[in-house]
Amino acid sequence: MTELGEAAGxxxxxxRRDAAATxxxxxxxxxxxxxxxxxxxxxxxxxxxxxxSDVALIPRYFGGKEGLFxxxxxxxxxxxxxxDWDRSxxxxxxxxxxxxxxxxxxxxxxxxxFLLQAATSPTTAPxxxxxxxxxxxxxxxxxLGDEAGQERARVLAAIxxxxxxxxxxxxxxxxxxxxTAFVERVTAVxxxxxxxx
Amino acid sequence: MTELGEAAGxxxxxxRRDAAATxxxxxxxxxxxxxxxxxxxxxxxxxxxxxxSDVALIPRYFGGKEGLFxxxxxxxxxxxxxxDWDRSxxxxxxxxxxxxxxxxxxxxxxxxxFLLQAATSPTTAPxxxxxxxxxxxxxxxxxLGDEAGQERARVLAAIxxxxxxxxxxxxxxxxxxxxTAFVERVTAVxxxxxxxx
DNA sequence: CGGGTAAGTCAACATGCATTGACATAAGGA
DNA sequence: TCCTTATGTCAATGCATGTTGACTTACCCG
Numbered sequence: 001m002t003e004l005g006e007a008a009g010x011x012x013x014x015x016r017r018d019a020a021a022t023x024x025x026x027x028x029x030x031x032x033x034x035x036x037x038x039x040x041x042x043x044x045x046x047x048x049x050x051x052x053s054d055v056a057l058i059p060r061y062f063g064g065k066e067g068l069f070x071x072x073x074x075x076x077x078x079x080x081x082x083x084d085w086d087r088s089x090x091x092x093x094x095x096x097x098x099x100x101x102x103x104x105x106x107x108x109x110x111x112x113x114f115l116l117q118a119a120t121s122p123t124t125a126p127x128x129x130x131x132x133x134x135x136x137x138x139x140x141x142x143x144l145g146d147e148a149g150q151e152r153a154r155v156l157a158a159i160x161x162x163x164x165x166x167x168x169x170x171x172x173x174x175x176x177x178x179x180t181a182f183v184e185r186v187t188a189v190x191x192x193x194x195x196x197x
Numbered sequence: 198m199t200e201l202g203e204a205a206g207x208x209x210x211x212x213r214r215d216a217a218a219t220x221x222x223x224x225x226x227x228x229x230x231x232x233x234x235x236x237x238x239x240x241x242x243x244x245x246x247x248x249x250s251d252v253a254l255i256p257r258y259f260g261g262k263e264g265l266f267x268x269x270x271x272x273x274x275x276x277x278x279x280x281d282w283d284r285s286x287x288x289x290x291x292x293x294x295x296x297x298x299x300x301x302x303x304x305x306x307x308x309x310x311f312l313l314q315a316a317t318s319p320t321t322a323p324x325x326x327x328x329x330x331x332x333x334x335x336x337x338x339x340x341l342g343d344e345a346g347q348e349r350a351r352v353l354a355a356i357x358x359x360x361x362x363x364x365x366x367x368x369x370x371x372x373x374x375x376x377t378a379f380v381e382r383v384t385a386v387x388x389x390x391x392x393x394x
Numbered sequence: 395c396g397g398g399t400a401a402g403t404c405a406a407c408a409t410g411c412a413t414t415g416a417c418a419t420a421a422g423g424a
Numbered sequence: 425t426c427c428t429t430a431t432g433t434c435a436a437t438g439c440a441t442g443t444t445g446a447c448t449t450a451c452c453c454g
Binding site: 016017018019022053054056057 | 433
Binding site: 038039040041098113116117119120121125126128129132149150151152154155157158159160161162163165166168169170171174177178179181182185186188189192193 | 326
């Protein structure tokens, strides 16, 4: 795997012979590798090299490649809390972000790619759906306010995802007049959903 | 591969020893298989079995697995013309569809899964982006009218994609009050973009 | 009708993969 | 310090895959 670079053991903490630490290191490496290369194109050897560990530890600690993947998926889905977004700025911030280019170095981009990969697999899609419900839709609904229905969070999430995908396949950032028009329209669409004025 | 069933040679036409026909059959099988299982999880033996052909023909006819994939991708992207959608009904039709369940038997669902798979791969994403521009954004822009900017088509496409993904990870159809509210809101959002009243 | 060529079949190969088990070694308490 | 156990290392195995080449056979033109 050239896409992850050849750096090995970057994530490894100084302590040696610590099972919990190496486990965590491997899991972190797996999250990155799976996000960039996807499940099948990522070999356990790649992950082990990135983590600076040995391949044989992975089947032992995670029960196999699939176990590692599902655990990485769960760990990825659980965010470090939704940011306290300013409601009046939220839509414009999102619109500006979507008008830019997808940065593969941004861990959020990798996370999203990871989740999108999971969405396309029939086996992981249900797991993802349940997790999205718990960790994503519920917080958004709370953020939107008690009067908001489940459907409102759903619509917002869908639109958000759609723009992320569009940015992904677009590749480059928007420029000039198209950018300003795009930002305006995206802002309007999101405001229409979250009910800001 | 169990997911595609064990039926072999279903797509095969009666004529034998016809290179063009077998090539087309293999390509059709590849489009299906790639959409359902993704690039890596689909083996050439699976495709050959589905097409009722021999594995060795694929490297010979398509130059390898990658060649087959890109050709299947191009063939998938090119639709048999956009339908002449009724502008006044478009948003509601889409909303109703999105509220339903994703049907894997529907070839459009498979096509979308295929494209989504392609979007997550760094190698195929640019190819997909260019194709989406030509075959998708341009027609939508024409449909929206000359006064509409490129960004309007882009936003519509993004929202459309987002709802498709949401439906995919949701799995089941929406029911009851949430469904009606969802349909209403989706209709409003789309109308806001396409400018219908 | 017969031969030449295209089309299909089959077996084999090289490769990369996940996984397993045996072995070495560091860590920490008695 | 020594012994036990957890932890890391290494080599080997079995399997599935893409690809190649040699072989067989159907088709078609003369």
